[in-house]
Amino acid sequence: xxxxxxxxxxxxxxxLEIRSQLFKNPLIEKVLICPPEYIFLxxxxxxxxxxxxxxxxxxxxISRSSVQALADIAIPKNYKRREILFTEGQRxxxxxxxxxxxxxxxKSSLDGKEVVIKLVRSGExxxxxxxxxxxxYPVSACAKENSLAYIIPKHQxxxxxxxxxxxxxxxxxxxxxxxxxxxxILSLSSQDxxxxxxxxxxxxxxxxxxxxxDLSKKDxxxxxxxxPETMSRVLFRLRKEDMLRWENNRIVLRKxxxxxxxxxx
Numbered sequence: 001x002x003x004x005x006x007x008x009x010x011x012x013x014x015x016l017e018i019r020s021q022l023f024k025n026p027l028i029e030k031v032l033i034c035p036p037e038y039i040f041l042x043x044x045x046x047x048x049x050x051x052x053x054x055x056x057x058x059x060x061x062i063s064r065s066s067v068q069a070l071a072d073i074a075i076p077k078n079y080k081r082r083e084i085l086f087t088e089g090q091r092x093x094x095x096x097x098x099x100x101x102x103x104x105x106x107k108s109s110l111d112g113k114e115v116v117i118k119l120v121r122s123g124e125x126x127x128x129x130x131x132x133x134x135x136x137y138p139v140s141a142c143a144k145e146n147s148l149a150y151i152i153p154k155h156q157x158x159x160x161x162x163x164x165x166x167x168x169x170x171x172x173x174x175x176x177x178x179x180x181x182x183x184x185i186l187s188l189s190s191q192d193x194x195x196x197x198x199x200x201x202x203x204x205x206x207x208x209x210x211x212x213x214d215l216s217k218k219d220x221x222x223x224x225x226x227x228p229e230t231m232s233r234v235l236f237r238l239r240k241e242d243m244l245r246w247e248n249n250r251i252v253l254r255k256x257x258x259x260x261x262x263x264x265x
Contacts, residue, residue: 045076046071048099049071049074049076049097049099049150050067050068050071052097052099052122052123052150053067053070053071053074053097054067055123056097056123056124056125057124057125058124058125058128058173059125059173060173060176061172061173061176062169062170062172062173063165063169065165065166066160066165066166066169066170069160069163069166070152070157070160071150073152073153073156073157073159073160074097074150074151074152075094075150075151075152075153076099076148076149076150076151077148077149077150077151078146078147078148079101079103079143079146079147079148079149080143080146081143081144081145081146082142082143082144083142083143084140084141084142084143085103085141085142085143085149086127086137086140086141087137087140088106088107088108088137088138088139088140089136089137090136090137091135091136092127092129092130092134092135092136092137092154093130093153093154093155094127094130094151094152094153094154095125095126095127095128095130095131095151095152095154095157096125096126096127096141096149096150096151096152097123097124097125097149097150097152098120098121098122098123098124098126098147098148098149098150099122099147099148099149099150100122100147100148101122101143101144101145101146101147101148102119102120102121102143102144102145102147103119103120103126103141103142103143103144103147103149104116104118104119104120104141104142104143104144105117105118105119105120105126105139105140105141106139106140106142107138107139107140108140114140115219115222116215116219116220116222116223117139117222117223118223119144119204119215119223120141121204126141127141130154131154131157144214193224193226193230193231193234194234194238196224196225196226197220197224197231197234199224200220200223200224201251207258208253209252209253209254209255209257210250210251210252210253211250211251212249212250212251213249213251214249217231217232217235217246218231242254243257244257
């Protein structure tokens with residue numbers, strides 16, 4: 001049985017206004033009187049959302065009832081390739097769970113150029129910074145391919161905090177998240193450029209012998225936190241050693257490469 005806390009009339013109106021904006025629904029006043037079935041998850045969609053939430057790095061470890069409560073307030077939305085989910089500086093109304101597809105998070109540099117921060121894959125949460133740290137999104141999100149996202153309204157999550165069990169679950173999850181980020185920072189500081197590049201490929205695309213990616217070498221360099229010039233030197237060395245070749249949007253690794261990758265051990 002779900003422990004979802006029913007929101008106040010004001011919260012319902014805010015939620016429906018968000019849903020109306022997301023789906024461009026002109027019948028907002030009618031929706032307020034008689035909410036249609038499509039705004040709620042059910043069946044296979046509900047199972048999919050619950051499974052992704054339970055296994056996501058952000059919500060990993062919270063109870064089954066809390067996962068169900070989050071799924072109860074999630075809004076499914078399909079995005080076409082190159083469609084914008086939100087833009088940098090936009091007021092943050094929701095966090096997102098990617099159901100399938102791929103979403104690129106990027107930021108504008110001082111000279112106005114787009115800098116790729118991360119490629120989000122199925123099962124990952126993004127936009128969560130707006131829960132506590134700031135009111136606006138610090139990055140822009142764009143679908144790199146046709147994608148499904150579950151949108152979880154911020155104010156609905158705050159409604160769930162009225163439930164003591166959910167609130168305690170959430171606090172425990174945040175503490176675990178803090179420890180995870182600390183370990184991640186230590187890990188990154190100890191990795192050399194080659195290992196960062198290979199971890200990026202593995203985490204974003206899986207372990208393969210060949211990749212086709214639509215990111216430039218400069219974008220990848222920024223994403224792993226190194227200078228483009230440093231990246232170029234590493235790629236030159238890897239090519240010379242017949243370990244990795246990057247030509248246009250195609251990356252080819254030596255057949256037995258992953259067997260000897262130190263980061264896997």
